[in-house]
Amino acid sequence: MRKLLGLVVLLLLSSPCWATYARVDRGTGTAQATASSCAVTLTSSAANDLYVIGAEAFDNTETISSVTVSSNSNATAYVGPISNSTHNTEWLYYAIPTTSSGFTFTVNFSSSVFHSCVVVEFSGNPTSGITDHNATGTGNGSSLTAGSSITPTQANSLVVVLGGSDAATTMSAGTNFTLNAHDTLSTGGIGIEYWIQTTATATNGPMSLSGSNNWIDIVADFNISGITPSQPWVILP
DSSP states (O other): OHHHHHHHHHHHHHSGGGOOOEEEEEEEEEEOTTOSEEEEEOTTOOTTOEEEEEEEESSSSOOEEEEEETTSOOOEEEEEEEEETTTEEEEEEEEOOOSOSSOEEEEEESSOOOEEEEEEEEESOBOSOOEEEEEEEEEEEEEEOOSSOBOOSSTTOEEEEEEEESSOOOEEEOTTOEEEEEEEOSSOEEEEEEEEOSSOOOBOOOEEEEEEEEEEEEEEEEOSTTBOOOOOOOOOO
16 A cells, blocks of 8 residues: 555656746846847846746837847747837747856847846746747737737646836736736836746736836746656655
8 A cells, every 4th residue: 555655646746737837036127228238137046947038129120139148058039029010129038047047138139229128037947848829919008918818738837928118107917917027218118927827727918007108918828848847755654
């Protein structure tokens, strides 16, 4: 019986349902029109965590040449560029640094322009194959949503929303989401909200603004296929 119980426990702990994300840290960075890059340093950041990076430029002609991570490979583009006419453009990147700690994330733009960037850290020891679905929306007003909903493939997935506007405003999280990073310039600002779902649930990434502005909304999820399940110690009788 003792061996059978041990086998059952081992199978349960090896199941993907035990794997999940958790928010760890946050960072925001701003840059003025004379700068061509935006850097965020997370002094307590750790290797093998997932870092979600959002960037916004306040025109529709800007490009990003790279998003570097100190002592590691460059970040990977996930969604973008997404533009709202001539007003603003957004990008969503992610990185999983494997060496060192206390990382600096630098978004390198093609020219000097008003821009903003934010970084949020999530634990879970992801490896690869974690990107899943995404959707985007643009508009004018105070209520942001992507054009359509996404539903994560798996339970316990991480859903993030990058919202931005072309005018200074206060952002508020949508239902079920937590606003984790909000960066505002006089020209506009961006924010990242997140929802760690216990059950895969459709969402269009809602977010709201204190004023009526031109906005962009990006919703995307990261599944748990590529993260290591938690395996706590179990003492058997």
